[in-house]
Amino acid sequence: MQLLSGASVAAVSLMDTELGQMVGLGAGPAQAQGKPGVLRVAMTAADIPLTTGQPSQGAEGIRFMGITLYDGLTRWDLSKSDQAAQVIPDLAESWTVNPQDQKVWTFKLRKGVKFHDGSEFNADAVVWNFDKLMKQDSPQFDQAQSNQAASYDANIGSWKKIDDYTVEIATKRIDAVLPYNLAGLFMSSPKRWEELGKDWSKFAEKPSGTGPWILESFKPRERAEMVRNAEHWDKTRVPKSERLILLPMPDANTRVAALLSGQVDWIEAPPPDAVPRLKSQKMQIVTNLYPHIWPFQLSYLDDSPFKDVRVRKAANLAIDRDGIVKMLGGLAAPAKGMVDEKHPWFGKPTFEIKYDPEGAKKLLKEAGYGPDKPVKAKFIISPSGSGQMQPLPMNEFIKENFKDVGIDLEFEVLDWEALRARRRLGAWAPENKGRHGINNSWAYWDPDIGLIGTAASFAKVPGGFNWGDFNDAKTDELSTKAKAAFDPAEQNKILAELHSHIVDQAMWIWVVHDLNPRAMRPNVKGFVQAQSWFQDLTPVSVT
Missing domain, CATH: 3.10.105.10 (Dipeptide-binding Protein; Domain 3)
Known part of the structure; x- marks a missing residue:
């Protein structure tokens, strides 16, 4: 019932070559050294989350594959550490509720937003994405994404385009918390899906969203590599790092060993008994209250x-x-x-x-x-x-x-x-x-x-x-x-x-x-730990 002590964690540490092979980083001590501008994160998940738009792996999937590659109509403000995160406008600039029928909402969409493939985000894209999740007879319906979205879209009854930048959403029952749920529904590119033969498995290999990161490559259960989206519509959220590498490491002590050996820059959920050891090696331990x-x-x-x-x-x-x-x-x-x-x-x-x-x-x-x-x-x-x-x-x-x-x-x-x-x-x-x-x-x-x-x-x-x-x-x-x-x-x-x-x-x-602990190397800068299960990686840099 005891967790490993700091000494035990040290004993678990692996040779660079062994650990590199174990976590998919390749062999050789040279690869244990981080590069400026590259952020390498060890997740607790055992696999790369679904990349098509609605991530798997729960909130960790949203944290690393949802709000990185994609945007929703609303999003969580993750820029503050001293107050609980709030829902704010994202791809929708504003919304109103019909006073005569409070089940009916009108959303005004943001203009000038482009998907990673260069196509335009508009009302047609919103309708297409809702169809992919909730309209089973639509060509783009995807059961895998629908399963992941079910908890967020369960009370959405209908949706339609009003004009190019306005959509109407009607809920099944009056629902004052709809903006919260919309922060968990992400917009994939209809054009990319068409280009890839209307095949979600091919889309997974080359996804296109509107988010601050672009997926370059991934290998299931091993790693995913993203690059900065320098053209992201919100210039305050253009990533400070050039590249983000995600590594599934469900074993806590493997994550600790990877951080101590220089194989990664950041680990989720370090085991408590390892914290003194990590601190003694000058690692940053960051915690915060969160819901x-x-x-x-x-x-x-x-x-x-x-x-x-x-x-x-x-x-x-x-x-x-x-x-x-x-x-x-x-x-x-x-x-x-x-x-x-x-x-x-x-x-x-x-x-x-x-x-x-x-x-x-x-x-x-x-x-x-x-x-x-x-x-x-x-x-x-x-x-x-x-x-x-x-x-x-x-x-x-x-x-x-x-x-x-x-x-x-x-x-x-x-x-x-x-x-x-x-x-x-x-x-x-x-x-x-x-x-x-x-x-x-x-x-x-x-x-x-x-x-x-x-x-x-x-x-x-x-x-x-x-x-x-x-x-x-x-x-x-x-x-x-x-x-x-x-x-x-x-x-x-x-x-x-x-x-x-x-x-x-x-x-x-x-x-x-x-208390949501995570550990990172001393040269990781700019992270603000929000009071949220989600976190924004765009301000983070590796010096």
Whole structure:
């Protein structure tokens, strides 16, 4: 259950040639030396995210293959470290809601934007891209991208061109959080798709977006290389680096060894025990608060012990969160719900999430369990992935906590992208039969992803994030009210009530909030760690 110490990490370090072969950088010590203007990043993902427009690999895919190659109608402002990221205009300059029918939105598009292939971005391109995701009988419909976009476009009912630079989008129900969701839908070039024989597999090899980086080449599971888009329409976001190289490295200690040996300039999620070693070698360790929670989504099906609120509350009381934070070297904070206590959505829940094993045992006894009849549960987990911190030792820690109170926990360990595929299927899918929870790190950067989409019965997967079929009348009432609240203060008030209620229902098992650590070499300059799961690499340079 112990992470590797700094000394252990040093022992893991590989010879340049071995590590180069291992991570696809080629052999030879000369290649271990970074070059000015080239930023080499080791991701936690095991594969290169989908390159066609809607990335795979979760939020890490969006971070490295979404907002790099592509733009959306809206985007997150990632330029500040001292405040939570906000949604701002991107390819849409502005938008309005029809006061007579609040399901209808009008978006004014930015003029003068070019795709990487030189073709023009306009209303036709927006309609074409929405068709590729949501219109199954369109020639450009792509099931792979549609799967990745389902959580963002689920409430979009129709879309149409008004003129060359105006589009109208109608939602299925009143949805005040639509601009948040549009930040996760990216625009691919219709012209490039036509040029490549209307073949998305060929488009993947030579994609064209409007983003600040252009993909030059990639090899699955090994590397992707991008070059600066010097003609990007937003001159403030033309990358400072000439080249960006992405390397999948799901093993945390391999990432550390790569950074220490000079094979990469930047690593995601360094293991906490390696941080002293990295600091002693003058590496930069950057952290920041951001809207992120490490939880277990629970099944509410008939075969799940978590249908009983007493069992759910007992599981939440069984976990020594301070012990997990200590194990993580202080790079996390104990959770008391989906959102942190200082967040405007926290509210005033009456159920206090804390470490109380005796209270957990009492609740389990009331629910009919005891030493001779432990709760039997099976959870789906992954060894690494976007925002997952150190999931294997964390889950082993929790397994021991659960055992102490009378919960017998079993794991099914899947690759991160395989886990995400199982999450999109829902707890009721045949593939998930007998699985009572899924360990999927979660964000709460917008009301839909953070609260409404996880809790409302009308937000079951694949359109929403309600994996386990949680169904509660008060939750649905508050979720519907929040969707219809266009005034931010009023919406925050409703969301605080919603959060209080789902905590009192112990809807999920919430463990810790992540501080989003990353490590980089001393010559990496200009990075601003936003309070977001996404980060902007355009200001970063390697001197």
